[in-house]
Amino acid sequence: MIVGIGTKNRAKVAAIQHIVDQYLQDVEYIQVAAASNVSEQPFSNEETRQGAINRAINTLEEVKADLNFGLEGGVHEIGNEMYCTNWGAAALKDGTVISAAGAQFLLPEEIANELRAGKELGPVMDAYTKQQDTRLGAGAVGVFTAGLVDRTEMFEHIVKLIIGQYLFMHRK
Ligand SMILES: O=P(O)(O)OP(=O)(O)OP(=O)(O)OC[C@H]1O[C@@H](n2cnc3c(O)ncnc32)[C@H](O)[C@@H]1O
Numbered sequence: 001m002i003v004g005i006g007t008k009n010r011a012k013v014a015a016i017q018h019i020v021d022q023y024l025q026d027v028e029y030i031q032v033a034a035a036s037n038v039s040e041q042p043f044s045n046e047e048t049r050q051g052a053i054n055r056a057i058n059t060l061e062e063v064k065a066d067l068n069f070g071l072e073g074g075v076h077e078i079g080n081e082m083y084c085t086n087w088g089a090a091a092l093k094d095g096t097v098i099s100a101a102g103a104q105f106l107l108p109e110e111i112a113n114e115l116r117a118g119k120e121l122g123p124v125m126d127a128y129t130k131q132q133d134t135r136l137g138a139g140a141v142g143v144f145t146a147g148l149v150d151r152t153e154m155f156e157h158i159v160k161l162i163i164g165q166y167l168f169m170h171r172k
């Protein structure tokens with residue numbers, strides 16, 4: 001089968017490939033930088049979920065694979081506290097869209113304030129860590145969990161939930 005990957009972000013690509021390779025056979029991958037059609041920095045669960053779904057559908061339209069993945073990161077606030085939130089979706093050839101949410105974790109107040117001022121988490125994390133492209137490696141989750149959970153592991157759980165739902169739908 002053909003699996004479409006709607007991102008070129010290597011942390012997300014690795015998450016999709018690790019889980020697909022574990023549970024599906026004879027897979028060929030096609031990658032595209034699919035548009036999310038939401039803000040660069042989604043600011044609610046609804047918007048983050050929509051970004052993942054849009055990426056999955058845009059990947060389906062571009063590569064027409066059997067399973068087309070979209071993964072999206074964003075933030076949302078509960079009271080005065082800001083959490084990172086993560087969503088994934090897969091669009092099937094017949095237009096069915098499977099979705100699942102993943103881990104959420106609290107962002108430190110100094111990071112949350114930068115986002116409230118309109119900045120994006122990617123560049124804010126690079127400034128905070130004095131490194132480049134945090135979002136392609138450990139991610140904010142890796143930094144703020146002392147390396148216990150990196151961005152790939154976080155998205156792997158979402159991909160596993162999606163493939164599990166796909167296998168359930170196609171059970172014999
Ligand atoms: O190439 P794409 O697939 O777009 O991957 P991305 O890293 O930009 O990821 P998202 O668009 O899903 O994330 C939305 C925004 O939040 C940032 N972001 C999300 N999660 C992050 C993390 O764990 N570490 C650093 N930045 C993160 C990201 O850089 C964007 O500004």
Ligand SMILES: [Mg+2]
Nearest residue numbers: 009036040041
């Ligand atoms: Mg992005």
